[in-house]
Amino acid sequence: MKNAAVPRSHPVLTMNTHENYLKSQTKLLSTYLHEQLHWHVIINGKVSYGQFMRRVKAEFPDVKVGGAQGSSDEEGTLNHIVVCYLEYLALSELIGQPEAKNNLASNHYYKWVYQTVLDPKNKGKLDALVNEFGLTWSAAG
DSSP, X not given: OTTXXXXXXXXXXXXXXXXXXXXXXXXXXXXXXXXXXXXXXHHHOSSOHHHHHHHHHHHXXXXXXXXXXXXXXXXXXXXXXXXXXXXXXHHHXXXXXXXXXXXXXXXXXXXXXXXHHHOGGGHHHHHHHHHHXXXXXXXXX
């Protein structure tokens, strides 16, 4: 990934410039949604940052950190559980659930986070957190 920009949401949205992303409309869309959803959590979330972290940690107490598994620290991994779940929901609405699932499962980063998000046994917990935090939306309006 020589000279590839790492995507990020802050302070300015930056997209990935790695060749694999530039050649895939799905990867580009997924990355764009992911970075925008960081802002959605911050702007539209109905709980404080501390409450957010405590609630996610209560549901997912043993997160993986670092390397390809999670963020560089526990806080980042906890944040990404919600952001990546919202990414999955949004991408599923736009391109269909099977393709969204295949796309996220093929990522070489946040592997543990995406496995957690895509695991059907976690859907109830994740939906409850999204609702509690006021982060639901409808593509229909």
